[in-house]
Amino acid sequence: MRLFNKVAIIGTGLIGGSMALAIKKNGLAHQIIGVSRHKNTLIWARKSRVIDKGSQDLSIIQDADLVVLATPVNTILKLADTVVKFINKDCIVTDVGSTKKEIVSKLSKIFPNYVGSHPLAGSEKCGITNVQADIFKDSLCILTPTKNTPPNALKKIKSLWEQLGARVVFLNPDTHDRILSFVSHLPHAIAFSLIGTAPDKYLKFGANGLKDTTRIALSDSRLWVDIFLSNRKNMLKSIESFQNNLSRIKSAINKRDEKTLIKILKKAKAKREILG
Amino acid sequence: MRLFNKVAIIGTGLIGGSMALAIKKNGLAHQIIGVSRHKNTLIWARKSRVIDKGSQDLSIIQDADLVVLATPVNTILKLADTVVKFINKDCIVTDVGSTKKEIVSKLSKIFPNYVGSHPLAGSEKCGITNVQADIFKDSLCILTPTKNTPPNALKKIKSLWEQLGARVVFLNPDTHDRILSFVSHLPHAIAFSLIGTAPDKYLKFGANGLKDTTRIALSDSRLWVDIFLSNRKNMLKSIESFQNNLSRIKSAINKRDEKTLIKILKKAKAKREILG
Numbered sequence: 001m002r003l004f005n006k007v008a009i010i011g012t013g014l015i016g017g018s019m020a021l022a023i024k025k026n027g028l029a030h031q032i033i034g035v036s037r038h039k040n041t042l043i044w045a046r047k048s049r050v051i052d053k054g055s056q057d058l059s060i061i062q063d064a065d066l067v068v069l070a071t072p073v074n075t076i077l078k079l080a081d082t083v084v085k086f087i088n089k090d091c092i093v094t095d096v097g098s099t100k101k102e103i104v105s106k107l108s109k110i111f112p113n114y115v116g117s118h119p120l121a122g123s124e125k126c127g128i129t130n131v132q133a134d135i136f137k138d139s140l141c142i143l144t145p146t147k148n149t150p151p152n153a154l155k156k157i158k159s160l161w162e163q164l165g166a167r168v169v170f171l172n173p174d175t176h177d178r179i180l181s182f183v184s185h186l187p188h189a190i191a192f193s194l195i196g197t198a199p200d201k202y203l204k205f206g207a208n209g210l211k212d213t214t215r216i217a218l219s220d221s222r223l224w225v226d227i228f229l230s231n232r233k234n235m236l237k238s239i240e241s242f243q244n245n246l247s248r249i250k251s252a253i254n255k256r257d258e259k260t261l262i263k264i265l266k267k268a269k270a271k272r273e274i275l276g
Numbered sequence: 277m278r279l280f281n282k283v284a285i286i287g288t289g290l291i292g293g294s295m296a297l298a299i300k301k302n303g304l305a306h307q308i309i310g311v312s313r314h315k316n317t318l319i320w321a322r323k324s325r326v327i328d329k330g331s332q333d334l335s336i337i338q339d340a341d342l343v344v345l346a347t348p349v350n351t352i353l354k355l356a357d358t359v360v361k362f363i364n365k366d367c368i369v370t371d372v373g374s375t376k377k378e379i380v381s382k383l384s385k386i387f388p389n390y391v392g393s394h395p396l397a398g399s400e401k402c403g404i405t406n407v408q409a410d411i412f413k414d415s416l417c418i419l420t421p422t423k424n425t426p427p428n429a430l431k432k433i434k435s436l437w438e439q440l441g442a443r444v445v446f447l448n449p450d451t452h453d454r455i456l457s458f459v460s461h462l463p464h465a466i467a468f469s470l471i472g473t474a475p476d477k478y479l480k481f482g483a484n485g486l487k488d489t490t491r492i493a494l495s496d497s498r499l500w501v502d503i504f505l506s507n508r509k510n511m512l513k514s515i516e517s518f519q520n521n522l523s524r525i526k527s528a529i530n531k532r533d534e535k536t537l538i539k540i541l542k543k544a545k546a547k548r549e550i551l552g
Contacts, residue, residue, distance in 0.1 A: 120483040140481065182474045183482040187489040189529075192544040193522040194466055195551075197514065198458045203550050205416065206459040207396040209492045210551065213463040216485045217548040221541035228529050228537060238473065239526045243519070246469040250515045253465075253504050261504060265497035268468040272493040274479050275471075275486065 001028070003160055004092075008033040008061035009068045010079065012045050012054070014122050015096050016070030017131035021050045022164045025133045033060055041128045050131055062086045066160075069095035069107075073226035076103055080110050089113075092153045098180065098223075099230040100144045100173040108146055113153040116144035116173065118180070119166060124218040137165035144173045181234035186242060188224055189235065191217040277304070279436055280368075284309040284337035285344045286355060288321050288330070290398050291372050292346030293407035297326045298440045301409045309336055317404045326407055338362045342436075345371035345383075349502035352379055356386050365389075368429045374456065374499075375506040376420045376449040384422055389429040392420035392449065394456070395442060400494035413441035420449045457510035462518060464500055465511065467493040 007023055009016045012034040020032050034051035035058060036042050042054030053060065058079075061067055067087060069076045076095050087093070093111040096119055097103045104116040121139040123130075141161040145154050158168050171179070195214040198206065228235050252260040283299055285292045288310040296308050310327035311334060312318050318330030329336065334355075337343055343363060345352045352371050363369070369387040372395055373379045380392040397415040399406075417437040421430050434444050447455070471490040474482065504511050528536040 120481065123484060140483070142481075179478045179481050182478050183486050186473065187470060187486050189522070189525055190466060190470055191489055191548075192541050193518060193525055194463060195548045196521045196540065196544045197462065197518040198547070200547065200550075202455045202458050203547065205396065205418075205455050206551050207416070208399060210459050210463050212488045212491050213467055214548050214551070215488050217541075217544045219545070221538055221545055224541055225534055225537045228525075229532055229534065232529055232532065235529050236526065239522065239529075242469060242473040243522070243526075245473045246465070246515065246519070249465055249469055249504075250512065250519075253508055253511050253515075256505055256508065258501055258505065261501045262497055264472065265468050265493075265500055268472045268493045269495070269497055271474070271476065271479065272467075272471045272490050274476075275482050275490070 001163070002030065003156055003163070004029040004066040006031045006033065006064045007066045007068065008035065008064035009051070009070055010035040010058070010061070010083065011069065011071035011075070012036045012041055012051065012128050013070065014126045014128075014130050015119065015135075016068065017045060017050050017128045018121075018133065018135040019068060019070065019096070019164070020045070021131050021133040022136060023160075024049070026163055028160065028163055029066070033064065035060060044128050050128065058082055058086055063088070065091055067091055067093045069093070069097070072220075072223045073097045073099055073103065073230045075226075077106055080107050084110050092156055094157050097230075098184065098227045100142075100176040102230045104144050104146065104173040108148060113150055115149055115153050115157040117157060117161065118142045118144070118176065119161065120184075121166070124216050126220045126223070134165065136161065139166050141166035141168050142176055143168055143170050144176050145170060146172070177231050178234050181231050181238040182241075185227055185231055185235055186238040188216050188219060189228065189239060190242065191215070192224075277439065278306065279432055279439070280305040280342040282307045282309065282340045283342045283344065284311065284340035285327070285346055286311040286334070286337070286359065287345065287347035287351070288312045288317055288327065288404050289346065290402045290404075290406050291395065291411075292344065293321060293326050293404045294397075294409065294411040295344060295346065295372070295440070296321070297407050297409040298412060299436075300325070302439055304436065304439055305342070309340065311336060320404050326404065334358055335362055339364070341367055342432075343367055343369045345369070345373070348496075348499045349373045349375055349379065349506045351502075353382055356383050360386050368432055370433050373506075374460065374503045376418075376452040378506045380420050380422065380449040384424060389426055391425055391429050391433040393433060393437065394418045394420070394452065395437065396460075397442070400492050402496045402499070410441065412437065415442050417442035417444050418452055419444055419446050420452050421446060422448070453507050454510050457507050457514040458517075461503055461507055461511055462514040464492050464495065465504065465515060466518065467491070468500075
């Protein structure tokens, strides 16, 4: 079912490019435009039929009835003021940033038809060459409407994500950022710290445990610095909460407190089992 | 090539059971005996032809020319004094414990033909029903001979692991425990802490990042309490080193120090890339 006429995706990386491809495959738009700073990305995206037309120049987005901001968080915040100059007031705007409070606060003031999105999809791999049309299938997509979000824009964005295969849930931006700091942003900070801790010369003894635990440290550095700083207060809280937890394990090891240790480990295992 | 006549594996869990299966498939022994506390494990192992004979009674190991201790670390330490009563002085003994200093120190005094092994294989899954004959293929197996290890025992244990598909390296027990605390034991402590930190009601928002980072928290609790306590001093050091690393990230987030953050994250990513 066609939802949009002209969709403009700004930032054709893993998520933006995968959205383009999935929108095209599902026939949800008449035309898909890609905007990227990188000429080679656009050439690849056009050749691979991920987008219909691409440009490094934002003016190509005019007449779009959907604009998706799919760049790192900080760039979303910076681009908004320019993007608004090129689009009609009816154009629906969404973003796929991993933090929502700062973005929703700014973008909902700039765009009359704005809905914040956060698809919980993707991986440590980034860039247009890793796009997958089914990346959103069976994933969760969080939308963060506010009391001022136009119902029609919300309805269309919800429908878009559902047709891309995602299950949609609504959260307010504050709650989103608090939850994500624990289930996504903290694990990234931990993975970066953990691989940073292992002395270089020991790495050759690293097996699957170390590999899995630190896989997300392969993620794009710029992207994650933006996320950490945009979700600064929640990050500080979740890191502190983690530090307290680790200190309990450390203290139990120090005191040879077998009973406490087994209790902590069993509880952790039971919680991990919930994740599947 | 047959290396042994009668191999007795004490503890037919994931590693012990997989060794039995792999030894059998590769024709490395005439007979394989399994010892377990759990009757059902032995019934399953016999029916699935993982072992030739099984018993809950240690006396079944007599006349073995190879005994493998494949229980949790603490049980290896406890069983040694009993095992020695049943075997001949020529019997070669090895273990597959994840820590080596404490085990090698005790077992090399008890058994005249002892060689410590640590195959870096396995996963968070445990138990006889998860055995795989090729689990050691292309893995690393660390042997921890001392100056008193009989060359013939070392040669045979080395050959055993190589024929099971592992690449063998020698480390002294101290070095082994220090290295493993960073590349294996610390990541487990972190995974347990990380999943422990996430509030229960947030877990449904956990995606692949959280799943991968905490997968090893599904590991057996008893096994890991033993490892943490057996490698206590190194654990305390590696946790402290991790805590310092995480504090640097936290402090950079707190100060909005983008430059330091990007430096830390890029360095972490480059290190993770070495792991493959």
